Amino acid sequence: DGGITQSPKYLFRKEGQNVTLSCEQNLNHDAMYWYRQDPGQGLRLIYYSQIVNDFQKGDIAEGYSVSREKKESFPLTVTSAQKNPTAFYLCASSIHLTVNSNQPQHFGDGTRLSIL
């Protein structure tokens, strides 16, 4: 079955440590996205990528970094510069960028990041 796989499901970060969240899709989608979800909040966009080797900052990119070296993969690094990283992180993909194509996003099951 095609879908989006996020790993790990739970992750703990120590002070001053960078951690990387994995996102892999086998849907052959061009566009991929990272969102942060906090309790009682909607989703906030961290980074997105329209195509391989291209990515753009979202609304809350500070303290995060991404790469898009392969179509299937869009890992997110939470750096030590992100002072409040505790949240639920969701990865999504769509055939093309949703705003250009009206194609909906497909979501992974998320990674919950906590601070030790």
Added chain:
Amino acid sequence: AQSVTQLDSHVSVSEGTPVLLRCNYSSSYSPSLFWYVQHPNKGLQLLLKYTSAATLVKGINGFEAEFKKSETSFHLTKPSAHMSDAAEYFCVVSALSSGGGADGLTFGKGTHLIIQP
């Protein structure tokens, strides 16, 4: 600027009774609209989408929504609630050059649907 307002943070209904989750939007352009559902510790799953075709949109699991341009609303309904419908629901608007998020999407803050037995 683009915005989405989900008018109720929590909705509680009895099993077997109708469900109404309200969503109002504002957009300077003709928007596309989506409803997603999220169960605990899971990702979002698409329920339905409106993209300027029929104004009454039918989705999965018996849900439907009606696009009303004059009222700038896109409310989600279901005739009879089931226990498995208990979840968080998100209304999303998408419009090019809309002043929404960096990718043109704006998410509502969500409505928590509670089903009483």
